[in-house]
Amino acid sequence: MPAAPRPPTRAPRTPAAAAPVPHPAPRAHRAVRVLPPVRVLPPVRALTAALLALAALGLPAALAGPAAADAAPAVSAPAGAPAATSPEPAPATVTVTGTGSASAAPDLAVVGVAVEATAPTAEKALAAQHAAADALLGALRGHRVADRDIRTDSLELSAVYEDRGGVSKLSGYRAAQGFSVKVRELHRTGRVIEAAAGSAGDAVRITGVSFDLADARPLRARSRQAAHEDARAKAEHYARLTGRRLGRLVSLNEAGTSAPRPLAVSPAAFAKQDGVPLAPGEIEDTVSVVAVYELQ
Numbered sequence: 523m524p525a526a527p528r529p530p531t532r533a534p535r536t537p538a539a540a541a542p543v544p545h546p547a548p549r550a551h552r553a554v555r556v557l558p559p560v561r562v563l564p565p566v567r568a569l570t571a572a573l574l575a576l577a578a579l580g581l582p583a584a585l586a587g588p589a590a591a592d593a594a595p596a597v598s599a600p601a602g603a604p605a606a607t608s609p610e611p612a613p614a615t616v617t618v619t620g621t622g623s624a625s626a627a628p629d630l631a632v633v634g635v636a637v638e639a640t641a642p643t644a645e646k647a648l649a650a651q652h653a654a655a656d657a658l659l660g661a662l663r664g665h666r667v668a669d670r671d672i673r674t675d676s677l678e679l680s681a682v683y684e685d686r687g688g689v690s691k692l693s694g695y696r697a698a699q700g701f702s703v704k705v706r707e708l709h710r711t712g713r714v715i716e717a718a719a720g721s722a723g724d725a726v727r728i729t730g731v732s733f734d735l736a737d738a739r740p741l742r743a744r745s746r747q748a749a750h751e752d753a754r755a756k757a758e759h760y761a762r763l764t765g766r767r768l769g770r771l772v773s774l775n776e777a778g779t780s781a782p783r784p785l786a787v788s789p790a791a792f793a794k795q796d797g798v799p800l801a802p803g804e805i806e807d808t809v810s811v812v813a814v815y816e817l818q
Contacts, residue, residue, distance in 0.1 A: 614817040615772060618756040622748025625806040626741045630704055631711040634729035635718050636676075638698035644679060651697035654722035661721035662703060665714045671704035700729065706736070711800055733802045745809040746776070753813040761817055769816030777810035 637658055639650030662672060677699050684693040703718070705711045711731070719726055735741060753774075761768040 613769065614766070615814050616757050616760045616817055617812065617814045618753050618760070619777070620749045620751070620753025620756065620811045620813060621808065622745045622750070622752055622811075623806060623808045624741055624744035624748060625804040626735060628733035628735055628802050628805050629708065630706045630734055630736050631708055631800070631802070632732045632734055633703045633705060633711070633715055633718070634675075634700065634731070635703055636698060636700040636727040636729055637722055637725045638696060638727065639725055640682060640694055640696045642694045644695040644697075647695040647697040648679060650725070651699060654725035655699050657722040658701070658718055658726060661717040662714065665710065665717050666707075667703060667705065667714060671706065673702050674699060675702050676700040708733075708802055731800065733805065735805055738805075738807070741805070741807045742809065745807045746811070749776075749809045749811045750774070750813070753811055754815075757813065757815040761815075764817065766817040769818040772814040772816055773812075774814075775812045777812060 635658060637651060637654035639647050639654055641647040641650055659672065663669070679695060679697045681692055682694045682696050683690040703714070705714050715728060715731070719728055754768075758768050
């Protein structure tokens with residue numbers, strides 16, 4: 523039998539060359555700066571750290587807006603809260619000076635008395651002065667002057683010099699002592715002065731008499747009241763002149779005032795006669811105040 527024909531032998535196919543695959547161009551890489559770890563900070567400090575990190579990366583700070591909003595939320599006034607208002611202008615004021623005076627009859631007399639003695643030696647001068655002072659004090663006590671009303675004001679021992687041919691020479695010593703005597707019964711003042719003057723002869727000197735008040739506080743209170751009333755009357759007058767009403771008292775200061783001054787009598791007014799005539803008169807006190815009132 524004839525052999526079956528063989529199928530034709532096919533030449534092996536050569537695979538076609540694969541088309542080249544284009545590769546993408548290499549990208550330019552941005553340099554990335556690695557930051558150190560960031561600690562967890564309070565809201566305000568965390569916001570500051572975030573802003574610094576963004577600035578290091580070259581990013582705009584506006585990107586931190588949400589973080590800022592989260593870190594420091596806006597605070598709004600509660601509903602119904604009063605709106606802030608500008609301060610009110612200071613009220614108008616008026617400043618005035620008030621003066622007040624008051625007078626009262628004195629209720630006691632203060633007599634100035636002194637004793638002095640001169641001798642060749644200091645010892646003899648002091649002895650004579652002591653004797654004259656003892657006589658004076660005895661006379662005062664005999665006219666119902668209490669010991670608490672007799673006060674020693676001065677005590678002195680000095681040398682006495684005489685001019686002899688243009689040269690000063692020691693001639694002796696002078697001892698003196700001064701007293702202030704309060705007489706609380708005014709009608710007895712003349713008799714007390716006469717008794718004091720005759721107690722030690724020429725060694726006694728009457729240096730003066732003044733009349734005063736044992737308690738000057740009531741007189742000062744009346745003076746202050748008069749000064750306050752005078753100041754308010756002036757302020758009300760200025761308020762009417764400006765078409766306003768007088769408001770509250772802002773301040774009140776008492777100006778420099780002194781205690782009521784006693785009335786002095788010159789020693790030349792004394793006469794050596796029974797019951798030395800004296801005229802006590804009145805004691806006057808004056809007070810000044812500075813007051814500030816509001817005008818409405």
